[in-house]
Each structure stands twice: as C-alpha cells, then as structure tokens.
Amino acid sequence: MEKTAGQQLIESRRTIRMFTEGALDTSELYSLLTSAHHAPFHNKVEPWNVYLFNGDGKDVLLQALEPAFADGPESKREKISGRIRNAAACVYVTTKAFETEKDRKDALLATATFIQNFHLLCSERDIGLVWRTGGIFEDARLQEMIGAEGETFVGLLQLGRFEDVPPLKRRQSIDSCLTIFE
Numbered sequence: 001m002e003k004t005a006g007q008q009l010i011e012s013r014r015t016i017r018m019f020t021e022g023a024l025d026t027s028e029l030y031s032l033l034t035s036a037h038h039a040p041f042h043n044k045v046e047p048w049n050v051y052l053f054n055g056d057g058k059d060v061l062l063q064a065l066e067p068a069f070a071d072g073p074e075s076k077r078e079k080i081s082g083r084i085r086n087a088a089a090c091v092y093v094t095t096k097a098f099e100t101e102k103d104r105k106d107a108l109l110a111t112a113t114f115i116q117n118f119h120l121l122c123s124e125r126d127i128g129l130v131w132r133t134g135g136i137f138e139d140a141r142l143q144e145m146i147g148a149e150g151e152t153f154v155g156l157l158q159l160g161r162f163e164d165v166p167p168l169k170r171r172q173s174i175d176s177c178l179t180i181f182e
C-alpha cells in the first residue's frame with residue numbers, strides 16, 4: 001500500500017537538537033501555531049497556553065531563567081542558555097490550571113497532541129524542533145516572570161533551521177505493542 005503524505009510526514013519527523021543560523025518569521029510560526037491549535041481537547045477551553053520567544057524575544061526567557069540559573073552550577077547556565085541561543089525561537093507550552101485530577105490529565109494529554117501537531121507542521125516546513133522537559137523550566141520564578149504562574153509546564157520547544165538530521169533510532173515493530181482482536 002502506498003504511503004499517504006500524512007504517513008510520510010509522521011514517519012519522517014525527527015527531533016532536531018542542533019540548529020544552523022537563520023531567523024524564523026513570527027508570522028510563519030503564528031500560522032503553524034494556529035493550525036496546531038486545532039488539536040483535540042476535552043475541557044471547556046483549549047487547555048494549553050503558549051509563549052513564543054522569537055529572535056531577541058529569547059532574552060526575555062533567558063532573563064526569566066536567571067533566578068534558577070543563579071541557584072545552580074555555572075555549567076548548567078552555560079548548557080541551557082547555549083541551547084536557547086542556538087535555537088532561532090523557543091515556545092514555552094503549559095496547561096492552564098484545572099481543579100480536578102481528571103481535567104488536569106485530559107489537559108496534559110490534549111496539550112501533547114497540540115505539541116505533536118506543531119512538531120509535524122514544523123517538520124513539513126523544514127523547521128527543526130526539540131521538545132525539552134528539563135525541571136529547570138518548571139521554576140515558579142520563571143513562570144511568574146513570563147505570566148505563566150500556576151500553570152503546568154509541558155515543554156520548551158526549541159526551533160530552528162538545520163542541516164544535520166541525527167541517525168534514525170531503531171523503533172520496535174508495532175507488533176511489540178499491538179494486540180488485534182478481529
């Protein structure tokens with residue numbers, strides 16, 4: 001069976017961690033985020049909040065990380081800020097606050113689909129992306145400084161143009177996790 005464009009997009013998507021020079025247009029990212037926003041959700045409102053730091057806007061993120069950097073070793077500041085500077089843009093994704101465990105779980109799951117939508121759309125346009133989940137990004141002082149207080153951190157997406165694609169990791173066959181009843 002010939003693979004559809006959707007299948008090919010999903011199968012060719014990769015995590016890109018090293019970026020080349022090259023700015024990204026805020027308008028292009030806005031358009032991709034608008035499409036990603038069509039992700040499924042099970043709350044009354046779209047459960048995700050998205051904070052885009054593009055180009056010089058990344059300085060705001062770096063400043064917001066400063067209190068957490070100051071608490072840790074210099075090497076951590078260098079590693080994390082180096083990665084942020086290497087990326088053309090960063091997208092900080094959270095879920096809004098929900099009262100029940102069920103709503104929080106649904107919000108988290110839906111937000112993961114939003115991120116996957118965005119990753120696929122970036123991939124289609126040759127924009128590299130890595131989804132990072134390091135604990136430092138959960139820092140309450142950072143969240144307060146960017147206006148995300150009380151929200152649940154889901155991912156910092158680092159984006160940029162790229163040349164090298166990491167070697168393909170071997171994936172287990174779907175047969176290792178699929179049970180069919182027919």
Ligand SMILES: Cc1cc2nc3c(=O)[nH]c(=O)nc-3n(C[C@H](O)[C@H](O)[C@H](O)COP(=O)(O)O)c2cc1C
Pocket residue numbers: 013014015016017130131132133134169
């Ligand atoms: C929930 C989640 C959290 C992740 N966190 C990180 C991270 O903190 N740092 C990182 O380098 N990659 C992170 N990744 C990317 C994975 O390492 C990557 O998806 C995996 O190695 C498979 O590679 P692929 O995306 O190219 O198929 C994360 C991915 C997911 C889905």
